Amino acid sequence: MNALHERLVTQLATDAVLLDGLRAVDVPLIRVPRELFNEAARTMKYAEARLVAEWASDETCFGRGFGIYACYNNGTEYLVVMCDVPLDDATFPTITRKFPAAYRFERQMHSLMGVIPAGSPDLRPWIKFEDWPEDAWPLRKTFDPRTRMPRVPGEYRWIRMEGEGVYEIPVGPVHAGIIEPGHFRFQAMGEDILNLEERFGYVHKGIEKRFEALSWEDGVRLAGRVSGDTTVAHSCCYCQAVEAMAGCVPPERALWLRAIMLERERIANHLGDIGAICNDVAFAFLFFQCTTRKEHFVRTNFKLFQHRFMMDKIVPGGVTTDLNEDGIVAMLRELDAFSRDFERLVVIYDNNPSLEDRVKETGRLSTELAKDLGMVGIVARASGLDLDSRRQYPVPPYDIIIPKVPVQPAGDVNARVWVRIDEIRESLRLLREMLENLPLGELRTTFVQPEPSASGIAFVEGWRGEIVYWVQAGKAGEVNRCMVRDPSSLNWLGLEQAVHGNIVPDFPVCNKSFNQSYSGNDV
Amino acid sequence: MLRILHQIFRTGLVTEPLPTEVEREIVEIGARLEENIRKKFYRSLTIRQVDAGSCNGCELEIHAMNNAIYNCERFGIHFTASPRFADMLLVSGPVSVNMEIALKRTCAATPNPKIVVAVGDCACDGGIFGESYASLGRISNVIPVDAHIPGCPPNPVVLLRGILRAIGE
Numbered sequence: 001m002n003a004l005h006e007r008l009v010t011q012l013a014t015d016a017v018l019l020d021g022l023r024a025v026d027v028p029l030i031r032v033p034r035e036l037f038n039e040a041a042r043t044m045k046y047a048e049a050r051l052v053a054e055w056a057s058d059e060t061c062f063g064r065g066f067g068i069y070a071c072y073n074n075g076t077e078y079l080v081v082m083c084d085v086p087l088d089d090a091t092f093p094t095i096t097r098k099f100p101a102a103y104r105f106e107r108q109m110h111s112l113m114g115v116i117p118a119g120s121p122d123l124r125p126w127i128k129f130e131d132w133p134e135d136a137w138p139l140r141k142t143f144d145p146r147t148r149m150p151r152v153p154g155e156y157r158w159i160r161m162e163g164e165g166v167y168e169i170p171v172g173p174v175h176a177g178i179i180e181p182g183h184f185r186f187q188a189m190g191e192d193i194l195n196l197e198e199r200f201g202y203v204h205k206g207i208e209k210r211f212e213a214l215s216w217e218d219g220v221r222l223a224g225r226v227s228g229d230t231t232v233a234h235s236c237c238y239c240q241a242v243e244a245m246a247g248c249v250p251p252e253r254a255l256w257l258r259a260i261m262l263e264r265e266r267i268a269n270h271l272g273d274i275g276a277i278c279n280d281v282a283f284a285f286l287f288f289q290c291t292t293r294k295e296h297f298v299r300t301n302f303k304l305f306q307h308r309f310m311m312d313k314i315v316p317g318g319v320t321t322d323l324n325e326d327g328i329v330a331m332l333r334e335l336d337a338f339s340r341d342f343e344r345l346v347v348i349y350d351n352n353p354s355l356e357d358r359v360k361e362t363g364r365l366s367t368e369l370a371k372d373l374g375m376v377g378i379v380a381r382a383s384g385l386d387l388d389s390r391r392q393y394p395v396p397p398y399d400i401i402i403p404k405v406p407v408q409p410a411g412d413v414n415a416r417v418w419v420r421i422d423e424i425r426e427s428l429r430l431l432r433e434m435l436e437n438l439p440l441g442e443l444r445t446t447f448v449q450p451e452p453s454a455s456g457i458a459f460v461e462g463w464r465g466e467i468v469y470w471v472q473a474g475k476a477g478e479v480n481r482c483m484v485r486d487p488s489s490l491n492w493l494g495l496e497q498a499v500h501g502n503i504v505p506d507f508p509v510c511n512k513s514f515n516q517s518y519s520g521n522d523v
Numbered sequence: 524m525l526r527i528l529h530q531i532f533r534t535g536l537v538t539e540p541l542p543t544e545v546e547r548e549i550v551e552i553g554a555r556l557e558e559n560i561r562k563k564f565y566r567s568l569t570i571r572q573v574d575a576g577s578c579n580g581c582e583l584e585i586h587a588m589n590n591a592i593y594n595c596e597r598f599g600i601h602f603t604a605s606p607r608f609a610d611m612l613l614v615s616g617p618v619s620v621n622m623e624i625a626l627k628r629t630c631a632a633t634p635n636p637k638i639v640v641a642v643g644d645c646a647c648d649g650g651i652f653g654e655s656y657a658s659l660g661r662i663s664n665v666i667p668v669d670a671h672i673p674g675c676p677p678n679p680v681v682l683l684r685g686i687l688r689a690i691g692e
Binding site: 129136138143144145146147148149173174176177178179180181201202203204205206207209210221222225226227228229231272285288289291292294295298302308309311344345347348351517518519522 | 530537584586592606654656675
């Protein structure tokens with residue numbers, strides 16, 4: 001019994017029932033009575049756990065109402081707590097007061113599934129826009145995905161500030177650069193940011209609903225397009241969740257190839273980010289140096305994996321691509337040359353006082369705040385939190401090739417750059433080790449369909465941070481629900497806090513240093 | 524500073540001619556293009572990119588078009604922050620319901636004559652997202668489109684070729 005489970009049993013005794021539907025390596029699924037859902041959250045809070053995700057599932061096909069789920073993690077232990085909620089009274093006690101990150105999850109559940117988190121301090125629509133009909137709950141089974149919704153009049157209640165000299169700056173959804181759409185509303189005085197409020201949902205494409213119309217095998221193409229820059233990690237996480245649910249074990253070589261692609265995706269994106277952060281503080285030199293290296297990297301991807309971003313190479317049961325001896329040699333050679341080149345750029349970054357002046361102490365997110373908000377990935381690590389799902393939930397080859405996790409305590413833009421630099425270095429080491437020990441064998445095993453009502457969960461460390469997929473089979477083993485949680489759903493909360501005390505002109509660099517996904521957040 | 528200079532000299536000029544398979548096409552279109560750009564765009568084609576619901580894959584490749592290797596500015600292509608300065612809208616993604624109004628407004632803010640180019644499979648035919656309660660599918664379902672560049676995502680060479688074609692025609 002893992003420690004979180006033990007804690008829950010001690011606190012709730014026989015009210016905490018262990019269910020056996022969830023398939024994953026040691027992730028217990030505990031059912032609690034609805035009125036104890038927030039009590040379970042409190043117990044988790046005291047057990048020093050963080051909230052990983054919270055979501056709802058329409059379980060009417062099993063003759064029930066809705067299932068409300070919350071996933072927690074502490075160290076290497078994960079746990080899912082759920083409660084049943086009847087159709088005619090779809091309320092459950094909010095956990096926002098224990099875990100601030102829950103407020104967006106719960107707004108989203110309320111908006112898209114129509115379940116009500118009783119006692120929640122904020123029930124404004126999220127992802128759903130104010131011009132949707134109020135009773136449009138697309139994730140309910142009764143909602144036809146082809147529905148053309150009429151636009152209704154409505155107004156979003158922004159957080160506003162008043163006082164002499166206070167003014168408002170609305171930004172977006174169409175931004176000044178080649179960026180995804182989202183809206184930022186600043187309350188400012190002079191150049192100082194008093195408050196920032198984000199509003200997303202512009203790129204909501206109904207992905208979670210779309211999964212329900214696809215087969216388990218076809219779903220992976222959609223998962224690969226949840227966030228195009230993280231296509232490998234998303235398809236990998238989807239496959240791991242689906243495979244866990246179906247009890248399908250991919251061959252070892254396939255798992256290693258997935259990890260190789262994952263690390264290559266990490267390096268390419270980190271390179272782009274380091275360059276873009278420098279560009280936002282007018283240091284164009286490193287921008288062009290980094291983007292040139294990134295281009296070389298994605299070209300190698302194309303040569304070895306037939307796609308510049310390695311899209312659609314991971315499928316349930318394995319991979320559709322291989323690396324031959326020549327490919328391994330070519331990649332090792334590339335890594336050596338890149339590594340030398342990269343270190344020269346790092347020295348330049350490190351030795352530039354004018355750059356340092358802009359990135360140090362800018363956009364600071366303290367360790368306490370990062371922990372309270374439940375940050376993950378690069379943002380968490382740059383704020384002193386030692387989190388990495390490659391270590392928390394190790395899947396081969398990460399069980400034997402263990403990543404060293406760089407942690408920077410400062411929490412500013414500079415720290416987020418250094419975390420990326422150190423992760424590139426570490427990914428290079430991991431890649432070399434994987435390439436030199438790549439096991440022989442099959443690339444793919446037959447995917448067996450899951451048993452009815454089985455569910456599965458997986459956690460994969462994409463370049464932004466921990467990605468979570470939770471999948472649930474219906475009565476005939478079809479897709480009943482596929483929950484997607486991109487790290488952005490948590491980390492966007494951090495950006496709102498990190499800009500306090502900064503000036504409006506520094507917002508772009510703060511935002512770039514987080515570089516969260518809009519598409520992954522909006523699904 | 525010395526290190527920067529060293530690195531600049533070591534890197535040299537990385538901008539390269541387009542891959543040989545498109546070289547011929549570029550030469551062919553080039554002459555017509557130059558004339559077109561001179562006549563229609565006064566030697567500079569200004570583009571406003573609009574993500575109408577994309578997964579961000581197409582944006583990665585549009586960014587790549589600007590890196591030192593492709594260096595699209597050498598062809599007179601420049602990306603602008605405001606649609607009011609734009610000659611061309613490069614629109615990606617299926618149009619999400621929540622972006623419909625913003626896309627229409629951006630299109631209206633772009634002065635005529637303008638060229639609208641749909642970039643990526645989703646923009647051309649709705650892609651894997653198709654049409655649903657949240658997605659209106661292809662760009663031409665929402666605003667008139669003059670040219671299409673398919674691909675998931677189209678790589679920088681395909682993008683350049685597509686833009687050149689859109690202007691040439």
